[in-house]
Amino acid sequence: MSFDTLGLMPELLRAVREKGYEIPTPVQAQAIPLVLAGRDLLAGAQTGTGKTAGFVLPILQLLAPSANTSTSPARHATRCLILTPTRELCMQVEESVRLYGKHIPLRSTTVFGGVNINPQIKALRAGVEILVATPGRLLDLYGQGAVNFSQLQFLVLDEADRMLDMGFIRDIKKILALLPTKRQSLLFSATFSDEIRQLVAGMLNNPASVDVAPRNAAAELVEQLVHPVDRERKRALLSHLIRTQKLEQVLVFTRTKHGANRLSEQLETDGITSSAIHGNKSQPQRIKALADFKEGKIRVLVATDIAARGLDIDQLPHVVNYELPQVAEDYVHRIGRTGRAGVEGKALSLVCVDEARLLKDIERLLKRPLPAEVISGFAPDPSIKAEPILTGRQGGGQGRGGARPGGSRPSSGGASRRPSGPSARSGASARGK
Numbered sequence: 188m189s190f191d192t193l194g195l196m197p198e199l200l201r202a203v204r205e206k207g208y209e210i211p212t213p214v215q216a217q218a219i220p221l222v223l224a225g226r227d228l229l230a231g232a233q234t235g236t237g238k239t240a241g242f243v244l245p246i247l248q249l250l251a252p253s254a255n256t257s258t259s260p261a262r263h264a265t266r267c268l269i270l271t272p273t274r275e276l277c278m279q280v281e282e283s284v285r286l287y288g289k290h291i292p293l294r295s296t297t298v299f300g301g302v303n304i305n306p307q308i309k310a311l312r313a314g315v316e317i318l319v320a321t322p323g324r325l326l327d328l329y330g331q332g333a334v335n336f337s338q339l340q341f342l343v344l345d346e347a348d349r350m351l352d353m354g355f356i357r358d359i360k361k362i363l364a365l366l367p368t369k370r371q372s373l374l375f376s377a378t379f380s381d382e383i384r385q386l387v388a389g390m391l392n393n394p395a396s397v398d399v400a401p402r403n404a405a406a407e408l409v410e411q412l413v414h415p416v417d418r419e420r421k422r423a424l425l426s427h428l429i430r431t432q433k434l435e436q437v438l439v440f441t442r443t444k445h446g447a448n449r450l451s452e453q454l455e456t457d458g459i460t461s462s463a464i465h466g467n468k469s470q471p472q473r474i475k476a477l478a479d480f481k482e483g484k485i486r487v488l489v490a491t492d493i494a495a496r497g498l499d500i501d502q503l504p505h506v507v508n509y510e511l512p513q514v515a516e517d518y519v520h521r522i523g524r525t526g527r528a529g530v531e532g533k534a535l536s537l538v539c540v541d542e543a544r545l546l547k548d549i550e551r552l553l554k555r556p557l558p559a560e561v562i563s564g565f566a567p568d569p570s571i572k573a574e575p576i577l578t579g580r581q582g583g584g585q586g587r588g589g590a591r592p593g594g595s596r597p598s599s600g601g602a603s604r605r606p607s608g609p610s611a612r613s614g615a616s617a618r619g620k
Contacts, residue, residue: 193219196248198290203244206286212237217397218373219245225371227391231398233377233523239283242269242343242373247288249341249371250316254292263294263314264338268366270322270359272350274299274470275477280345281319293317300324301470308333322350322358329365336366344390347376347383356382363390377520409506409522410533413546413559415567418539418574421509422450424565425537426457428507429486436480437505439489440521442513447489450509454487461487492517500524508536511545513576515552540573 190203190211211219214232221228222245232238246267255262271277277299284295295317296310304327311318311333318325318334328334344350350359372391376383387394416424429437441447444465451463462476462485480488481500492512503525512518525532536557538546550556561567 188216194223199244202287202289214238214399215241221395227394228373229394229396230375232375235523236399238375239280243283243287246341250293251291256292260314263316265318267317267341269319269343271345272353277319277321284317298324322355339367340370342370342372344374347374348378351382408531409525411557413536413538413557415561416537416565417567421537422453429459434505437487439487439507439509442510444491447491451489460485463489465491506534511542515548518549541576
């Protein structure tokens with residue numbers, strides 16, 4: 188099957204070819220005709236499956252008849268709203284809108300927290316057909332009268348499970364109440380909790396279903412390998428592997444933002460270019476770190492799980508679990524960032540004696556043991572005893588196993604935490620969603 192068989196207009200096929208794509212991914216092949224047919228859609232799809240093009244391409248085609256080059260804001264009413272959980276995903280989705288829609292005169296913009304709201308108000312008042320937003324900032328803008336949904340035709344909820352994990356359910360319900368009831372709605376999620384299903388029931392009308400994301404399925408094209416090592420020698424082993432195996436563009440996961448900072452600084456000391464990305468970083472710092480990583484200016488990007496949500500890096504070759512995640516399912520999400528679009532990837536896990544239980548949980552989830560290889564010169568000392576991984580309430584800073592007692596909870600990477608109490612709305616806004 189080729190893109191030519193999906194019923195897309197010549198302008199979109201031209202843009203797809205200019206991106207170098209010829210064969211649609213499974214989610215694209217299934218979703219595009221359904222969206223073009225006007226169906227609401229419930230899609231099970233993880234990041235890296237090509238889901239963004241699966242909804243961007245047909246929406247661009249359906250909006251094309253109203254496209255125009257007029258400078259009048261009235262001629263560019265907001266017709267499509269795409270909600271995402273993070274700023275990074277927000278920017279990446281809008282970039283796809285611009286790339287695929289480059290031959291169609293439709294306007295798009297992003298709105299998210301952590302940056303000055305005034306340029307976003309100005310862009311909205313100038314008129315945009317496609318708005319990509321995080322929920323909290325969108326509600327802030329609606330409250331200021333900067334957004335008008337009266338002509339909205341399309342709603343997309345991208346990574347709905349992550350959005351709910353990050354505490355956006357109340358904001359999403361508020362947004363749904365503001366939108367026209369007559370619209371075409373699409374929901375994409377890697378997993379389907381009871382909360383997601385309740386949301387679907389109130390949001391979608393007789394939806395078609397697409398499922399290309401079996402729950403907790405590890406990427407087939409990812410080579411997975413465990414390197415046993417003492418906790419105090421992890422950083423030395425990581426530097427050794429990067430140098431001896433000539434690893435380039437390595438995404439490294441730590442449990443905490445403090446651990447991410449410390450590891451990035453240590454790698455720099457070792458002569459390996461690195462940046463950290465987490466919730467304590469400002470938005471400009473996060474944007475620069477990701478851009479430098481994509482452009483090859485830095486070799487290693489050290490990230491926490493939540494800060495890395497929504498990161499979409501084409502053909503990422505290597506993921507390293509510097510510390511195993513506390514929740515086994517997060518391992519699947521981590522390694523799923525490589526081995527995409529038919530390109531093989533490699534996921535390495537540096538595992539110390541403290542993490543034996545976490546490794547067993549992962550292997551139980553995957554229903555198979557992970558191959559292990561001891562690197563010469565880094566064999567674990569069998570006399571070292573396991574110590575508890577101390578994480579405070581949810582995971583904190585440094586200390587044994589990557590955390591310290593009483594550490595702060597992990598940051599949401601700019602997204603609001605699960606709201607509670609009357610001050611949750613303003614607090615989420617201050618954190619920037």
